[in-house]
Amino acid sequence: MKFFIVGASGLVGGSFVKHLKEKGHEVVGTHLTLPTDDTVYFDALDLDNPQNFDVKNYQPDVVVHCAALANVDYCEANEDESYEKTVSTAKNLVELCKQLNAGIVYTSTDYVFDGTSGPYVETDDVNPLSVYGKHKLLVEELIQKELPDNGIILRICGVYGDEIRGKNFIIRIINDVKDNREWTMNLPQDQYATPVWAMDVAGAAVLLAEDKKSGIYHIGSTDFMNRVQLAHKVLSYLPNHKCTVIGKNTNELGQAAARPLMSGHISEKFLSEYPDYRFSNVDDYMRYKTS
Template sequence: MKTILTTGSNGLLGQKITEKVLAEQRVSLIATSKGPNRYPIVDGYEYAELDILNADQVKYVIEKYRPDAIIHTAAMTNVDTAEANKELCHQLNVDAVQTLLSLCEEKNIQLIHLSTDFVFDGADGPYKEEDAVNPISYYGESKVLAEELLINSNANWAILRTILVYGITNDMSRSNIVLWAKGALEKGLPINVVNDQWRMPTLAEDLAEACILAVEKNAQGIYHVSGKDYMSIADLVRKVADYWVLDQSIISEVSSESLNQTAKRPAKTGFVLDKTIRDLSYNPHSFEEGLKIVDEQMKKVGGPKSGV
């Protein structure tokens, strides 16, 4: 059984990996994140506090646990924050990757790195893995720079690009598109939703499964990992309204330009999933199935918690 170390284990994806490891026992887990462990179960795996910007601490933790693979989920993912604070974004999304990469090269550890559809400009989606990158935001640029570090390294690496991850855990630090839409519609307040951006939303459980499959199959190279359904953001919000029987009359469809966001977003991304399905036996849920899973989990945990 392989041992994996996750960074950012307090985040949505990190917690879903912990949940999956505990349920299925396919790998051993060292979960790491900044600050105390927020996952409600503390038995069955190791937890270590880890600030990915502290190179000495990163080296200490990796040398202590000697994992077979690292799944690197920690990053700055808020696109507007990244645009406004490029220096910190670069530290978190590029410099921290270099720190991990150097250790992985030295100690022959597989590195599974999470990336994004925002490496593309959105002019011609859905995209295949070999399509040319052309980011239009600093967030996207930082993720391209990180990808280039791996591609040009001697490490054993795989890049998993993903899109609009959604889901729920018991203790969340931030929301996601599905929880935001459901919460806003339940409040009954008018909301503006863009109708000129197209995505393939990804259930966090599906992405967690892809991460573990990448370790088990010793995946190498770039893989596209998302949900299977292609839709506009407006359609996504309407599907959320349909599922939970919420009032759609308060949804106003607007253009991206009208929102005056700090960072540009690609218009049409989406992924061709053929390679990931073939090589990793990846089998994503439909968006409808994903909403059902989220709904069932909400009933168990009593609805969204902190930060949502």
């Protein structure tokens, strides 16, 4: 199968490329502003850009759409830009998939929920609280309407793993400790989620794509925790750290975008179809990083 990963210089897209290569699939991954050894240039907002990789000639079976503006507070203050980078890119890629008769895999979020009763299953009612969540939901609706039999929507949250920019929560802590930094983190003790390893997201999605599944799948791991618990778990593997963790309530933190508080995903639907699939958890990842 041929895969085209849009946003492969990022955390999730980069993990797709790595996983697909390990599995022996043909794959092309793209960047926009951060060229890597593994990527080609492609702007999902401007499909006619002559510098773009020639995707029509490549003829992928599956397009994995990982390009977005994922900074939720920035999106809250920059609604038009959020719409462009999340919704307009998706409109373009959905149209491209229809022209190429390709499937799409889309990485969505728990921010489509309001966080009153998580962790959530796929049939729970959505009610996004933020610009980012509203725009991600618009894309989910678009894919379900335009590619009902050829679209996989993965809802994920708190993704961690190795990435070039080193910006996810866990890798930042690891790097700060490596740099011998002394610092204090004020973290929300009332925001619960199901952090998941990016390689597990890719692994689950590729199984679904290989089997030509469609529809919404929730992908969480076995962890369900708040940010303070997550930070303590990570730091417990880094005994020489000089980090102080202070738990705060969300309303003390002044975050621009409202967060779903009791959130996260239950992977029961996915696991009922793939009962042998084993999700890693934060302990597994930290053992791997510190061994």
